[in-house]
Amino acid sequence: MLHTPSGGARVGTAARDAGQGSGPMSIGAVLQALREEFPEVTVSKIRFLEAEGLVEPARTPAGYRKFHAEDVERLSHVLRMQRDHYLPLKVIREQLEGAADGTCPSAVPPSSAEPEVSHESAEPEGRQAAQQAAGPPAAVRLGREELLAAVSAAPEELAAWEEYGLLRADAEGGYGHGELAVARLVAELGRHGLEARHLRALKLCAERQLDLAEQTVASLRRHPDARTRELAQGTVQELAGLSARLYAAFVQAAPGTSGD
Structure with a gap:
């Protein structure tokens, strides 16, 4: 069994949910545990991470995967490093292997490829949340x-x-x-x-969805009130996010993409 690094990765909701379970989990149960923090994760993604050697679930005599709490925590760590720090799987794998060897690597290894991160961790929580919602600095x-x-x-x-x-x-x-x-x-x-x-078809589909969102708020864009115009931009972002979630839901609901 591979070991999850003890340093640098917080224990997310998926790991807590898995820890509250009474025993090993199926891949479908792991998917549901991960979905709260990673809504776009799929069974295919979990299988891909397994194929890449980033998690090694146990197998029943019939060949079904059985995940334990440490497997779910490990998956959460991998997905978090991809989402928050844009780390490639090769770097994450090296980090996890280093942790298994007892070298205790940092959560984000030094890399010239990693964007600069602002050192403002002492700010009030409200301001930090607002900055995170706004996304990373465009200047990077x-x-x-x-x-x-x-x-x-x-x-x-x-x-x-x-x-x-x-x-x-x-x-x-x-x-x-x-x-x-x-x-x-x-x-x-x-x-x-x-x-x-x-x-290319996915890119064109995304562009069409953005065009549709813009058409939806076209009247708001032309409104004389500045706050209304600002609302238009927020609405476009919300519609784009909902479209992405709907696409993920369509993929997840398609035959052969759920369960083991």
């Missing part, structure tokens, strides 16, 4: 080599992503947090054999 940019290192991709892969319009550099040749998040997901899908040309 990664260079081409830094982006490639962050997602463990080759230059020709990035060239293909840009050729098919999946992401693009800004006028100064840099990439922001949004592009980094896209590159990370595209790289993971690529490891499953999906190329940039296959993912």
